[in-house]
């Protein structure tokens with residue numbers, strides 16, 4: 366298995382600040398530090414900013430869907446480029462004076478005092494009363510030559526995200542086991558031409574083979590050696606006997622893995638492995654981990670069907686829960702206000 370390509374996100378016109386929150390010139394802990402500035406993290410920060418929480422977002426800028434041309438199925442933003450979407454999210458956050466964005470990589474974290482201490486790769490530190498882990502996941506796909514340069518485009522893992530763009534075309538599912546049957550039958554929703562590529566002898570029983578046959582899905586057992594096509598497209602899949610099958614799109618299986626051991630350093634625990642995610646963080650319905658004050662949202666907690674929509678919802682819920690937990694404690698520090706709010710007062 367190999368991992369998805371990474372592209373830089375534009376951070377134009379967004380102020381970047383560093384260090385601790387200060388109140389009357391004194392350094393103090395942030396109310397919330399959000400680690401990760403993808404859909405989950407930016408959504409959490411928006412809720413925190415609107416609740417006047419002193420919030421730091423630290424983001425390494427490697428959102429998992431940056432390889433894709435557009436975001437499929439996100440209401441109000443359908444088809445928008447991921448980079449444009451994240452830039453717009455950052456611009457929205459810039460309206461909130463209590464939110465700071467920092468480009469950086471959190472390497473280490475520990476519980477300390479009343480909250481958490483995070484160490485950045487560049488040696489910086491941030492202390493926080495609460496932390497939201499919105500660190501996403503590493504998507505690992507089969508190590509087949511030709512996938513990496515087509516990942517998120519003609520090679521994809523989610524038919525709901527990319528199926529529309531290849532509707533009615535010649536499609537294939539690369540998968541040897543029973544999940545391949547399920548995925549091939551699902552992909553028929555988007556095209557009448559679907560082939561199951563088992564890349565070697567099929568492990569299907571006769572009932573599974575019969576279901577595919579009834580749906581008009583051929584099984585091709587020839588070992589796959591690569592893909593042909595230019596500029597992120599597929600024209601054909603190649604087999605080890607030198608032959609090819611014409612193709613436009615290919616659905617591949619993925620497994621999701623944490624990008625670092627930061628969640629475990631902070632004391633979070635992993636859920637039992639699911640069919641998709643190897644080590645999702647265990648959270649309750651409000652996205653609180655087993656560690657008081659530590660929340661997690663987005664792909665980092667997901668076991669099935671990750672999407673931008675569910676990441677936004679999870680980040681928002683985690684942040685609202687965080688705000689309520691601080692409110693329940695009683696505030697000892699004043700919330701920051703913009704100069705216009707101070708003038709109005």
Ligand SMILES: Cc1cc2nc3c(=O)[nH]c(=O)nc-3n(C[C@H](O)[C@H](O)[C@H](O)COP(=O)(O)OP(=O)(O)OC[C@H]3O[C@@H](n4cnc5c(N)ncnc54)[C@H](O)[C@@H]3O)c2cc1C
Pocket residue numbers: 369400401402403404405406423424425426427428429430431432433435436437438439469470471472499500501502504516517523526527624625627662663664665671672673674676
């Ligand atoms: C190729 C591809 C295409 C997809 N297409 C679609 C689609 O069309 N529609 C759809 O709904 N879903 C799609 N998805 C799924 C969707 O993109 C994800 O479910 C969603 O974006 C996850 O958001 P997130 O905020 O949890 O994680 P991410 O978007 O991955 O963001 C996590 C951020 O945290 C940062 N980070 C991680 N660790 C640290 C650290 N230690 N310190 C600082 N920063 C850190 C990362 O660099 C990254 O910027 C796609 C996924 C992939 C891989």
